[in-house]
Amino acid sequence: MKAKLLKYVFFFFGMTTIILLNSCTYDNIEDLYPQPPTCDTLNVTFAQDVLTVIDANCTVCHSGSAPSGNLSLTNYADIVVAAQNGSLIGVINHRSGWSPMPKNGAKLDECTIKKIEAWVAAGTPNN
Ligand code: HEC
Structure with missing residues (x-):
């Protein structure tokens, strides 16, 4: 009984770790959707x-x-x-x-x- 519970606990932590690792991707908006360089013509002096x-x-x-x-x-x-x-x-x-x-x-x-x-x-x- 105790061994079975321990199995569940390990399974739970295992899955949580996998999910957390998978969610750690590095996406930044500039890399995903390259923006054209902007030309600021509003603050011209x-x-x-x-x-x-x-x-x-x-x-x-x-x-x-x-x-x-x-x-x-x-x-x-x-x-x-x-x-x-x-x-x-x-x-x-x-x-x-x-x-x-x-x-x-x-x-x-x-x-x-x-x-x-x-x-x-x-x-x-x-x-
Ligand atoms: C290497 C020398 C040189 C440089 C650099 C130069 N110019 Fe000129 N510019 C001239 C000459 C010579 C004329 C007389 C017309 C001709 O020979 O094309 C002239 C004429 C002009 C005229 C009168 C044009 C016309 O059709 O009535 C303007 C306005 C002018 N230049 C603006 C500028 C501006 C703005 C710049 C910089 C972005 C500049 N020039 C850089 C040599 C130069």
Whole structure:
């Protein structure tokens, strides 16, 4: 009688252990369902998302006493003019009718372009 009870107890613990071990799988949502990388166009600022990009990709030509295309892009006032006349968005998107920029360089990545577009759409705030 006692031996039979002991058997049940062992069986019970055995099963519990197996169930617990089986439930310990490592699933994380990113591995199961890969998400496309997100591009945050909601928290865009001039200083962080526009000026830094232009400084890194454009002012090498568009600054100084004889800027390329006679267009300086070193500060907010300069950049707003290009943003508002459509040339900034035209050139970075390589739209026809605009000289593709950065000139002779690789197109800016999609997310960077989207952020600059979001800044223009927001009314070119100086933030
Ligand atoms: C290697 C030098 C160089 C770089 C880098 C460069 N540009 Fe230019 N950009 C020029 C030249 C030269 C012109 C005059 C037009 C031409 O020759 O294509 C010009 C013209 C422009 C124009 C006027 C285009 C038009 O059709 O009226 C805009 C706007 C402009 N650039 C924006 C930018 C922006 C924004 C960047 C950075 C993403 C940039 N450029 C990077 C050389 C450069």
